Amino acid sequence: MPQNSESRPLPRENQRERNSHPAYRPDIDGLRAIAILSVVLFHACPTAVQGGFVGVDVFFVISGFLISTIIFKSLVRGDFSFGQFYAHRIKRIFPALLVVILSCFAFGWAALFPPELQQLGKHIAGGTGFVQNFVLWGESGYFDIDSESKPLMHLWSLAIEEQFYLIYPLFVFVAWRLRRNILAALLVLTTLSFVLNVQGVQTDPVRTFFLPQTRFWEILAGSLLAYAQTFEVVKIQRLQGWLRSHGSDALARNALSIAGFILIVGTVFGLNSDMQFPGWLAVPPVAGSFLLLLAGPTAYVNRTLLKNRTLVFVGLISYPLYLWHWPILSFLRIIVGQSAPLTLRLAAVGASFVLAWLTYRLVERPIRRGRNTSAKTAALCTFALVAFAVGYSTFSSTGYPSRRVAMDNSYASAKAQFESNAPSACGNDQAFAGLEPVCTKYLAAGATQTVFLWGDSSAEAWSPVFRQIAYQRNMNVIVVSHPACPPIIGVRETSFEFPLEQQYCGDGKTGEKVLRAIRASKPSAIFLIGAWDYFGPFHHSALTDSPDDKTATEKTTIKALSDKVPATLNALSSIAKVVVFKSWPILGSDPDYGVVRLPFLGRTTSRELQTNERHELEGAFINEIFEKSNVANITYFDPSHAICATVCATTKDGVRLYSDRYHITAAGSILFEKQIAKLIPVGD
Template identity: 40%
Template sequence: MGILILSLREFWEISPGAKIKTTSPETPKDSSAQALLSNKGHLKYRPDIDGLRALAILFVVIYHAFPSVIPGGFIGVDIFFVISGFLISTIIYTQLASNRFSFVGFYIRRIKRIFPALFVVLAFCFAFGWFNLLADEFSQLGLHIAGGAGFIANLVLWNESGYFDNASDTKPLLHLWSLGIEEQFYFFWPILICLAWRKKINLLWVGLIVGVISFAINVYEVHHQLHFTAAFYSPVTRFWELMIGAILAYIALNQKTMLDRLKASNISLSQARINHWISIGGAVFLLVGIFQINKNSPFPGFLALLPTLGAALLIAAGERAWLNRVVLSNRLLVWIGLISFPLYLWHWPLLSFAHILQGKMPSAEIRSLVLLTSIVLSALTYYCIEKPIRTNQFNKLKASILLVLLIVIGYIGFNTYQRDGLTFRLNQIQFRLPPILQALSVKDPSASGLDIGPPKIDCSLSKLGAPAGAICFTKEELQKPALFLWGDSYAAHLLIGYEERFASQYRISRLGYNGCPPIMGMELPNRKNCTVGNEQIFERILQQRPAKLVIAANWTDYDWQQVEATLIKLKQAGIEEIDLIGPAPVWSDGLYKQLYLKYLADRDSNIPYRMWFGLSKERDFLVIDQAMEKMAEKIHVRYISIAKILCNSEGCITRFGDTSASLEAIDAGHFTKTTSRYVVSHFPGK
C-alpha cells in the first residue's frame, strides 16, 4: 500500500519532462517482484495477468449462460478494460521512453491481435443468419456486423436501445459493445500520449485528468441524469476504467523510485507482505462485485469501482504475491486466459442463436453444451488462426489482408441491413414458407396499436402530469365527460379501440409513460421517473375527477399485486368508476416469430388462428388474470379480462386475417389496431 500512497508524491515531484523509468539490462531480475520489462527491454510476460483474464471471461460466460449463479458476472468486462489499459499503456510508455514507438507498428499489432478471431466470428454469424434468421432479424444482424467490423457496436446499440428494442438475448453480437470501446480507446489514447510526450507534459497528469473527467461524467449520467444506457455504452463514461490501468502502468514503471523513497523514509515494510495483502484486497473487491452487483444496479456509476479497483490491486500486487503466484498463475487459468478473447467472441453468439432457434431461453443442458462448444471453437481459433498470424513475419501484408477482410464483411453486413435482411432468402432452403406466413412477415408500422398520435388534454385545467406534446380538446369534445386511460404502453395500445368504441360518450385522455405501471410508489430499477410521474398523474386525477378511470398495464412485467393499494387510495379519494384491465397474452420473442417456429415444428401450412405454442413464461398471464379478478372483486372494482376475450381452450388468437396488420400483436404483446378494436369492442358498454 505504501507504493500506491507514494505514487501521489511521485505525481507531484516528477518534472514534466522526466523520462519513464524502465528496467535496465544490468538490473537483476529479482530486484523487483513487479518488474515489467525483460532484460531485452520487451514487455515481460506475466502469467497471473492471463489468470486474471481467465477470471474475467469466466465471470462473463457464466453470467450469460447461468445469470442466477453470479448475478454480477458482467463486471468481467470492466476487468478486461483495466487489463487493456495497463498493458497497452505499458507498451506505449516504454516504447516512447526508448524512442521505439511507431503508430504503424502499434496498429499492426492491434490488427493481428484482434482482427483474425473477429472476422471468423462475424463471418460465422452471417452464414448462420443466412440460413436461420427471418428478414428483420437478419437485417439487424447485418447492422451489428457492420458496427462490429467498424468498432462502433457500442454506438449502434446505444442508438437503437429503447423500450421497444429487441430483447438482448436475440442480439448475437450484443457483446461487441465492449470491443468498440476498447478500439476507440486504442485510437484516442496513443495520440494523446504522444502529444503529451512531445510537449513534455507529465503522463501521469494526462491519465489522471482523463480518468477523473470520465469518471465524473459517468457518475453524473448514472446517479443524476439517470441516463443508464448512455453511461453503459458511451466511451466517454467508460474511458476512466482503462485509465485506471494506464495510471497503474505509469506507477509500476516508476516503482523502483518509489521503493527507494520508502527506504529513504526509514519505513520498514516487507514488500512481499504488502503485495500479499494488496492481492487479497483485490480479490475481495471482485467477489463483492460479482455477488452484490446485478443487472438492476445503477451501473457503471460508483459500483464499477469494485471490479476496476479489484483488478488494479491484483495487477499491482505482482506475479510473486501468493494469490497471483498460486491461483492466478495456475496452468488451467493461464490457458483459459490465453483463449479468453476468442472465447468472449464465440460464447454469446452461440447462446443467442440457441435462444433465437428455440424462441425462449434454452435449457440448462443446451446452454452447458453451448459453452463447451465455445471453448472448443475458441481453442481452435487461438491455435489454428491467432497464433500463426501473430508471428513476426510479413506483418504489413497480414495486416493489410486482415483489414480488407474486415472491411468486406462490414460492407456485406451493412448491405444486408440496407436491403431489409435480404428477403429473397425466404424462398430458399428451410425458408420455403407458406404464402400466408410470408404475407404476415411484411411489416406495416402504421398497423401498430401504438400509432396513436399526440395525446389530448383539457388545456383549461392544470397540465400537471400531462404527456409531452399533448394537444387541447376542442370545445365540442369538452362537452363530454372525461375518460382517463392510465398505464404503460399496454394501456396506450387500447386507445385506438377506446376511441372507436367510446368517443361518442367520452373525451378520452391517455395518461402514463412507457415502461411505467400505474402503481403509486413503485420504484423500478433504471426507471426512477415513474414514481414522480405517477404522483403527478394521481394528483391530476384527483383535480379533474374523470367520469371513468381505466387502468391497464403489462402486469406480467411488474409486482402487479401492488396495484391494490393504488386502487384503494383512488376509491378513498372518491374515484368510483374504475375499470381494471387484466394482462394481455405475451409471446416469447414476438408473435410472428412463434408462428414461424410453430411452422418449423410441424410443417403445417395452415397457419393457426389460435395457439398456446410460444406464449411467454408458461402462460403466467392466465394465472395473473385469475388472481387479479379476485382482487378486483374484493375491493369492488370492475375487472375486464383480456385473456377471456382473446383466449379459449384452443389457445389465444394469433391473427384475424392474412396480413401483418391482422396479427394479434406487432411484437411480443403490443396490439395491432385490429386487435385493439376487437378487444375493446368486447368491453362493457358503460
C-alpha cells in the same frame, strides 16, 4: 473486453514489435481467465453467478495497463509509431472478430426471421465500425428486441476499448512531446470520467453503462499503474528495498493480491443486474484488478492461482472465447427459447471453448506471427469493410425477407378477412395539420357518425376491427397512431430510438394537435389505445411533462402520468364517450407458431410466453393511475381477459393473435368485434 495476451512475447523475426511489449506475465492471463469465466457463467447461468458481468471491468483494467505499458516504454525508447501501434491492434482484434461476425451472419441467414436478421445486420455494421455501444444505447426503447436475442450485443465493450485506443495514444504522445505532466493529465481524466459515471448512473443508467466517457476511468486505472511502473521505477525500488529490510515486502505483496482477489470474487457473487451499475459498484472489481496487477507475479494469489496452467490456457483464448460464447448462447435462446435447459446452455459453453481454441490456433496465431505486417493489415481492413458492407446491406434490405426461413414461416400474422372503406389522407384538412403521416381517415358515404382512435402503434394494430364495424354500420373511422407516443396530452417521450422526423411526441405538443382534430371531427366515441405497460418499471420507455427536461426518468414518468392522464380523460370526456383500451399483453419473445428455423430441427414452439401474473404486475402502475383519475363516464376495455388464464394465449379459435411481441394481428382484432361493437354508441 478481453484481448488476446497483450503481454505474450511475439516471434523473434520482428525485433521491433517484440521490444514494444512488456515482459510476459502468465498471472495476467490467469486474471483474464477469472474475468472471462465470470462473464461466461453469468451469461449461461445468470441466477448462479449474478455479478459475473464485472468480468468486463476487469478486462478494462488489464487492457489499460498493458496498452499504456507498451506506449510508455516506446516513448521512453523513442521508437513509438502510430502506424505500428494501430497495425498491431488490427492484427490482434480483427482476425477473431471477423471470423465470429461472418459466422453469425451465415447462421443468421439460415435461421433468423427478417426483423431479427435486420437487427443482426445493424449490429454487424456497428461491431465492425466499433460503435456498437452507441447502437445499443439507441435501441433501449420501444421496439427493442430482448438483449438476449442480440447475438453481437457483447461487442459494446470492444467498441469502448477501441474508442479509447483511438484517442489515448495521441493524447499521451502530444503530452510527452510538449513535456507536460502525463500523470497529472491521467489523474484529471480518470477523475472526470469517474464523476460522470457516478452522476450518470443516477439519472440515466443505460447511457452511463454504454458510453465511453463514463467507462474510460476503468481503463485509465490500469494506465495509472503502468505509468507508475514505467516512470516511477526508482521510487518503487526504494519502497521495495525498505519493505525487504523490514521483512515485509512479500507480506505486502501477498496482502495486496489477497485483497484484490476478494474484491473481484465478492462482486462476482455479490452484485446482480438489478443494481445501479457501474457507479460506485464498479469500484471493487476495478480496485481488485488494480491490486492484483500491482502485487506482481510473485504474490500469493498470483503465483498459486493465477499462474495455474489451466487458467493461463483459458486466459490465452479469452478473447476468442468472449467473442464466441455470447452468439452461441443467444442463437440458442432464439431457436430453443428463454427456457433452454441447463444441459444445452452448458453444451453451448463447451462449444464456445472448442471454437475459441480453434480460432486461437488456426486464425489468430498464424496472422500475428511472421512477416508481411503491412499486407496482413491491409487484408484485414479490406475484410472488415466487406463485413461492414454486408451488415449495412442486410439492415437496409430489412433482413432479406425472400430467404427460405422467412418464406417457410408465416411469421408476421394471418391476414384479416374484413371489409373496409378506402382510406383518405388527413393532411388536406386544416384541423389535422401536423398529424401527417400518422393520421388516416376511413370515410363512408353519407355517414353521420364518427369514431376516433388515438394511440401509439397499438391503435393502428387494432384499427381493422373498427374499420370492419364502421363498414357494417356506415360510420367514419379516424385513426391517429403515433409510434412510441402514448395518447396523453402534454407529455414528451425522450428515450425512443426513432429518427428525429419520427419522434412525434418529442415536443410535447402532439396531444394538443390531436385534441384539436378530435373537436373538429365531432366523434360519438373516442378510443385511447396504448401500450401503457412500456412506461412502467419493467421497461425502458420514459416520459416527462416538462419542456425543460432533456431526459425522462422513472420519476418524471410517474409524475407525468399521474398529472396528465386525468387531465387528458377530463378533456376528452367533455367531447364524447371515452373508451380506454388497456395494454395488450407483451410477450417475452416473438411468437413461434411452430416455426422451422432450421429444417433438421423440425418445428419448435418452446419459446417462453407471457404469464397472466406477470402481465398484471407490469400494468399495475397504470391501472392504479386510471383508478385514481376519478373521471366520470370513462369505460375501460381489457382485451387480456379474453386470452389470459395462467398464460396469455398466442392463438384463439385457430387465429394467430400476435404479429410480434407487442401487437395484435389484424385477424386477431376481428375476434373482438362483438365486444368492441357494444362499446360504440349506435348512431342516429
